Each structure stands twice: as structure tokens, then as C-alpha cells.
Amino acid sequence: MVHGELEFRLNDREYKNWLKAGRCLLILKDGLHPFVNNRMRAFHRDLLNKNSHLRTPCETSSCKLRANKLSRVCRACSLWQTVILSHHRQPDATVNWDNCSPPSWRTDHWELAKAYMPRGQVKVKGAHECDASALLNLINYCNYFSVDVKHVKEVIRYRNELMHSSDFRVRDDWMRRYQTSLTHLVRQFSNVPEMAAVEQQINDMLSVDLSIYASGQDQMDSADSVGLESDSASQLKINADLISQWEAELLQERLQELLHAAAAPVDDDTKTLDAEQLMTLGGFLKANRDLAERFSAELQAIDSLKA
Template sequence: MVLEELTVRLNDREYTNWLKAGRCLLILKTGLHPFTDHQMRAHHRDLLNQHALLSTPCETSSCKPIGNKLSSPCRVCSEWQKVILRHHRQPGATINWANCFPPHWRTDHWEVAKAYMPRGQAKVRRADQCDAAALLNLINYCKCFWSVDPKLVRQVIQFRNELMHSCELRVKDDWIRHYWRTLKHFVQQLSDVPQMATVGQQIEDMLTVDLSICVSGVDRVDSAGSLEGCESDFVSQLETSAEKVSQWETELLQEMLQEYLHVAAEEDGDAKAQDPEQLKRLQSFLKANKDLREKFSTELQAINSLEVKE
């Protein structure tokens, strides 16, 4: 039954496009983990070498944000705050200080990195715990990633947001073509990063593989050759089982649910108003598919609880 329902979903070409594109984001973040971690370690080390005060421990060990503001920080944390802003490409933009624990800025490079990310990163401790959006925003906003064109990063972020905030969970072939072209250019910017060569090939394989054949062995609705210019010599090497495709789908839907539920649970009223329609549509989609309804029963209960509170 699970396989049948998955096959039906994959016979919707635009849903399959959405699934492939989302899987590419998950592939991309695995390559960005070591790159961003290495860059931030080096940047953190440079900051400590350039500013003697930054090597001093927090004077109170209790400097922490209240809401999203860092009120009355000690002399050391105040200096860290100034340095972080100095290396921000848009210091006038909203800085999510609530992501950070300032007393750890001296010893933990990733606490510094989180100041350049979207909100919701307070419990994150390492690069490999971050999603693609967090890492892309870090690259976009922190000047230490000077080798990457920020305009190109913002294009990838825009595609990511369109994909993850898609009410219908569907994207057209033309969107996929532009998305693939942008990802290729972005990956090429990181050609000197060893992991990115593999990531680039995996993304190409994902966007050209025929998932409907992988699942059903019969249907050819999602034909790789129908996307002009999307050929790959390695597609035949990509062994994909129904279980693997189902796992990819689960991971992508899980990430969407976590993002929506986090926003919905925010105390900030403006934050709550951001994604109510998307969350309701996602809820309806999960309920309409028995296998997904069972798989995400806990998340559906959480959504129901939010509706009761409203």
C-alpha cells in the first residue's frame, strides 16, 4: 500500500520535480558542512589573533540575549558584537542574537557563525546540524566567505525559499531548469572544495534520474530525457529503491514541518502570521495520503494543538 501511494505521487510530474529539487538541497548541505566549518574556524582564529580583547573570557558569564536583543553586554561580549557586525555584509539587517550564547564566542567558532543565520539556531552546536538555509545565509552575510559571489548565493536562497514554501508541493519543468543552472554555477564557485565535486555530480544525477521507474519499474512518467539538456552519463549508476525514494521524501517533508512548526510556535505575533496557509496545506496533503498520515502522526498532532491554542 505504501509503495502504491508513493507511486501515485511520483506520477505527478511536478510533485516529482519538487521532491528532486528538495533532495538536491539536502545533498548540497552535506558539501557545505565541512566548507563552512573550515572557513569559520579560520575566521574565528583570525579574529582572536587580531583583537587581544576577544581572547578574554566573558566578564560575567551571564551575557545572553533577551528576546532578540543583547542588552548590557560586558566589555568583552560588546567587543565581540562589534566585530561580528563589522564582518556582516548587511549590518543594518536584523541580526539574530537569540541564536547565540555570547560567553562562548571566545571558544566556539560556531557560536559566532550563528549570528549570521536565520532565527531558530540556538540549540545548534555544529555545522552538520544546520540545514541548507542556515549555511547559505551564513555564506551570504559573513564577509569571511569573500570567495563566493553573494548574488549567486542569494539566488540559491530564493530558489530554496520558493521550494520550501510551495503551498502545492509542486514545481514546473522550467523552474527546475533555472534551479539546476543556478546550483551548477554555485557549486562551480566552490570547485576548490573537495566535497563539492561529488556534490555537483550527485545533484546532476538526482535531477536526471527517473524516480517513477525506480519505484514502480514500469511507469515512465518522470522521464529524465524530457528535460532538454539534462543528460548525465552517471544516471544508470544511481541505484534507487522505493525505500530510498520514500526516505528522501520523508526527510524533505520533515524539514518543512520542523520549519513551519518552529515559526508557528514563535512568541512573536508577526512570526506566527508568516506561514499559516502553507502549514494548513501541508497538513491537508499529509492527511490525504495514508502512508504519510501514519508516518507524521506526531507532527499532525502538534499542528492540531496549535490550532486549538488559536
């Protein structure tokens, strides 16, 4: 089956770059999930073993934190706040305390992890529900991770440039720098079994053409990627439905990020910019009938916010 509007989008080289770069983030995320979860579980266990006072339950069972400021909480939760900041590489930076449920810090390692993550993690219950940005920020800010944070920050910067692109397009020279940055980061985790195949999968994705031809398939020039199969000419093909799925995952991630930002407090410094980017994304979706149908519920939410 040929996807006419998808085919048109993929005939734009710089849009294909944007899509491939985003797909690499999804590959990276899947590789990081098990490792990050195991490290945070070990971190949580170490904190409890080294400080018996952290085993004290919340005195009210209902302590809450608002926005990005330290709020009044019970003594037990206040001790957790102190410990969290002591392991924060930049304790003076914004800490999204409202990601967390303080009474759960004692029992849930992922509530601890969310203190080191970007906003919007309130409902996230584990590493498998996180996007690449959340995991990379956790690794960047929590000093329990022994990595060269320079490479982590570089990939975070490229990720933000990609997701904040106003026209969903990136140039070839940007892609080359991005690939180098990803390679440096992935090699930081060369001893992690789940990351062993990530570098090759990323290289495969970045070398793919992704153009849809009349057959409804893509000609590809690299091997061993999920969804690829060799033909008699030793070329690799990928189903257009799979490309459409990748595109939807990437757009969905950006939509959810912006919709959450739109619901942030009025005094949020980035609210105006986020609203503009949300409207731009909404306009892009509406201009492509297949995407408008797929994201009809999100477009209704955008229209409601606009009204």
C-alpha cells in the same frame, strides 16, 4: 515492495520536480558541511589572534540576547557583538542574536557562525546539523567567505520558493532556472574537495525520472549517484524505500522550520503566514496515509497549535 501512495505522488510530474529539487539541496548541504565548518574555525581563530580583548571571558557567564535586538550584555560580549557586525555584509539587516549563547563566542566557533544564520539555530551544535538554508545564509552574510554572493542569493531565493510552495509542486521551466543557479553556485567552490562531486550528483538527480513502476523500482538515466545501480540494459534503478527516505527528510526539514516559527513571538511579522503554511503542510500529510503515520508526532503538535 511497491509503495502505493508514494507511487501515486510520484506520478505527478510537478511533485516529482519538487522532490528532486529538494533532494539537490540535501546534496548541496552535505558537500558544504566540511568546508563551512573549517572556514568558520579559521575565522574564529583569526578574530582571536587579531584582537586580544576577545579572549576576555564573559563577565557574568550568563549573558543572553532576546529576539533580533541588541540587548544589554557585559563588555566582553558587547565587543563580540561589535566584531560580528563588522563582518556582516548587511549589518542593518535582521541579526538573529537569540540563536547564540554570547559567553560561548570566545570558545566556540559555531556559536559565532549562528549569528549569521536564520532563526531557529539555538540547539544546533555544528555544521553537520544545519540545513542548506542555514549554511547558505551564513556564506551570504559573513564576509569571511570569498564568493560572489549574487549566486548564493539566487539559490537561497529558489530554496525559499521551493520550501514555501503551497502545493509542493514546481514547473519544468522553474527547474531549468534552478539547475542553472545551482551550477553557478557550486562552481564557486571548485577548489573545495568535498564539492568536487556535488555538481555531477545534482545533475544526476535532476535528470532522474523517479516514477515508481510495478517492480517497485525507478528507471533512471544517469550514473554515479548514491543508491543507484546499473542493470543489464544499462538503465539505473533506485529502491522505492530510498525515495521515501529522501521525501521524509525534505518534509521533516520544512516541518521543523514551521513548527519553530509557530513558537516565535506573537509580534513576529511572518507568524500568520507561517501558521497558514504549517496548516497546509499538515493537511497534505494527513491526506497521505503513509506520511500521516510517519509524521504522527508532528501532526499532533500541529493539532495542538491549532487548538
